[in-house]
Amino acid sequence: MNTQTYFEDIEMLPKEDSVGMLAYCAGFIASLALTLVAYFQVVQQSITGTTLLLAVALLASVQFFIQVTCFLHLRTNKSSREMLAVFCFSLFITGILIIGSMWIMWSLNARMMPGDIEMRAYMERQTGI
Amino acid sequence: MSTLKIKEHFGHEERHKDTTTVFGFFVYLMTDLVLFASLFAVYAVLYQNTAGGPKGSDIFVLPFVLTQTLILLASSLTCGLALLCAKKGSIRGVVSLLSITLVLGGAFLFMELYEFGKFIQEGYGPHVSGFLSAYFTLVGTHGVHIFAGLLFGTILIVSLVHSGFTRGNLRKLALFTLFWHFLDLVWIFIFSFVYLGAFI
16 A cells, blocks of 8 residues: 555645644644643733633634644645535534523523522512511 | 556545545544534533532642643644654554554543542532533543544554554544544643633
């Protein structure tokens, strides 16, 4: 079996070995850096709250796309367009699933029983205790 | 049709079949992504429901999880390099790099099981609260995938040593690398949102 051409034929690896090597090493170093940046941001808490959450989400997304291009070799060229279509559709479904669930459940939570303090205040108002 | 042409035609058909197999496996991975998405959604909905039990920030040990993350990332790299080695035709390179991948994957799984064991021993099992149920389901499902990957990889190494670079083995190798990289992709989000998110 000709291993040289096989992986090119099934589009798992680029034609040049050096390009493939570079993609893996660059992907690894970038992922390592992004992971460490996210980790130390959270440990040091130099920014907090929503800003920190957004920063971590951004770092994770960037790392996701770096790994998809460098490790999974997902390309936008014509022959891998079907893969790209499936990939984008899955991301779309993923987004709907996660954001939709959070939206519905949090809205539901907000409309549920009031918290302890509000409940007591309400009871006091109603009964005149 | 001359013999040569038949051969060419046949070779083309086989290649086409393998491209389809890779595509089909990719579609499977994407459905798996949707499975993980639903577990992430469950976690996002339930993580505040601690029911008097511990919060994430009470029980997670970040340096431990960072070690796990780096181990998995390194295994993702060695698995990609194994594919490059296979392209160059070095069977020893492939087998050794795949073995490193599996050892790293095994270490990752061992650390995960150790963490689960510690939580359960301290009385923070999945039955304690909605948060812990969602946590154990999400991370446990990822662990089960890693375990399946380890089995897949072991079979792949055995069959590479046994019969070398046959078409079937090359195809299996391609699918294994896709699967393994995919597991690292999912872990990025578990690390960022479950573990780091608990401290935000």
